[in-house]
Amino acid sequence: MTRKATALDVAHRAGVSRSAVSLVLNGRGDGNVAKEAQERILAAAAELSYTPNAIARSLRDRRSRVIGLVSDEAVTSPFDGEIIAGADALARSHGFVTLATDTEQDAGRDLDAVRTLLDRQVDGLIYVTVGLHELHVPRGMLSVPSALANCYAAPDSPAGAAGLPSIQPDEVRGGHDAAAHLIRLGHRRIAFLGGLYSSPAVALREAGFRAAMAEASLPVREEWVIEAGWDFAPGHHAATALLSAPPEERPTALLAGNDRAAVGMVLAAARLGLEVPRDVSIMGYDNERRVAEVMVPPLSTVALPLRTIGEEAMRAVLAALDAGGPLPPRTTAGGGSGTSPAEPLLVPCTLVARESTGPAAT
Amino acid sequence: MTRKATALDVAHRAGVSRSAVSLVLNGRGDGNVAKEAQERILAAAAELSYTPNAIARSLRDRRSRVIGLVSDEAVTSPFDGEIIAGADALARSHGFVTLATDTEQDAGRDLDAVRTLLDRQVDGLIYVTVGLHELHVPRGMLSVPSALANCYAAPDSPAGAAGLPSIQPDEVRGGHDAAAHLIRLGHRRIAFLGGLYSSPAVALREAGFRAAMAEASLPVREEWVIEAGWDFAPGHHAATALLSAPPEERPTALLAGNDRAAVGMVLAAARLGLEVPRDVSIMGYDNERRVAEVMVPPLSTVALPLRTIGEEAMRAVLAALDAGGPLPPRTTAGGGSGTSPAEPLLVPCTLVARESTGPAAT
DNA sequence: TTGAAAGCGCTACCAC
């Protein structure tokens, strides 16, 4: 209906000047504006339900208090959603707002996305990916404080990109802890049915798995280290193949690439007349909402710290912002050509023991 | 590094005035600016990689070309994600950007969210909910063109809220088509294992189910109309109970409340030694990504038109915007007290026949 | 054909 009230409207109603309104509403009233006038201003503002125009304020301050989020699949994926939620929550608690754009897998569109965001004068940028990824960093990300959530700069990225903070889950440790959990339960014949090696996470988890096996002096059966995908169907397929063998020749525990593949494996076990975890233990990965917890039986899994990753990425950006403006080019203190690759921040995954794992049968 | 170029920078470099730059870059050059000057301006703009400051433009135009999206759980849910993706795609194709905020289920926070968005001068607003919902419309939504995606105004909403366009899936027809599909396959003993009646969708689908049964002169077994939840576990539980009965006393087909519950049901069937669809047909609902299609066997289901809902909601908002400013109060043409409740726009769901349904056994 | 000026709403500075 009525146009939004402006500071001038408030000033008129309170019978003072615009500046007085601005001072009082920004808490700088005391010592500048008469007590009595302050009250009139506050009252007028309330009556008109005045709130400042953030656009105008942004223009004047040359800072928008908006952090742009670019993601390859975020809004349609339950995973990145968590990262975004974490980032958004932290941003909001600092008086910032997030502006998310989704490139819907169309690599290359992120360039446009970054430009659009920059045109909107975002103060910072975070690139969020579904699953750990190498990323060709869009050049625009270097013009404001930025961070990479769940991804890291590819070697062919623009110079300087290597210095961007990168927040990643500690996948090696995640794979290790998952295997260690099974070993602790007495399993010795463990299959590593990772997702797809196109994701760098899988090789990292495999390394963790191997480390845990080595620590326990357990041999790794190479024919049980298999790509078993990220979905019900491939998980089902791989598990069927493995579990069809006679009891003493099959694994007693399966390590899936994620919770959905694990669900497929549990289903495969059921079809072979195998009970979980009595006959075979199955571990998921991700601790995906609405999947792991509500499975029958509830899935033991490794929780990806997605929310934390989002928060940390945002924290990095906000910190750089506080430190003042775009990161100083910071030519490598300590020599070496080019910018020093920043150490990625590894956030620990946490083991969630539920009921799909149990003591080894044998 | 270097501050973003401004129109003035371009003007200097091209040796013209700001206005010339503005005219040329907005396609209004011909007939106003000399051909030769135009070229110089274009060249200068390119060299400086100039793009206009959207914030400044917004301030001047008193329109931000931003549409705000408020949702109760969108970014962390795969469902709303689709709605948002649809809305965002349409917005982008019209030169708009979307600004999404998530209240993370914290009802009441949507008031804040709307206010924040309004402060940022969004041109329009869309409220998106996970699953069909009645919604207490935040008053602020009435001050700009708005729409409701997957929800509709509760009776206690502010006056005028009933007039907001509401886009919903045609759940009655969805329930009908699902049942009709099973009937066509020869099933006569069909169980309706809806989700939770706390969602209005369930009663609507049940109505559709009953209509289809009536059309085929099939009796509805009331003890087979059950709340079976939205997750693996409750679906598994309900199916186990129903399918444990002897063959001739159990349903030959199960209609689940969503795909995940259906997965639980398929798992339950497997544990009872029943093969899908040979021994029992199971239908999902939603056509959820990464679930229905990749199940073993792939799930027959009813696709929720989420993307379309998002698009239609956005279309409604953009249309109102084109029509000029906030919707005219439009006092009910045609009498009656209060604003006439607008007819909701019902978007059809589409049947997706896959392999979890087959000819009836009996 | 061109350039100067106003004004969107805000805040910071500087006279009064």
Next chain:
DNA sequence: GTGGTAGCGCTTTCAA
């Protein structure tokens, strides 16, 4: 202690 004024970057109108 107060209020006028400048200026953020843009577009548009109007005068030269």
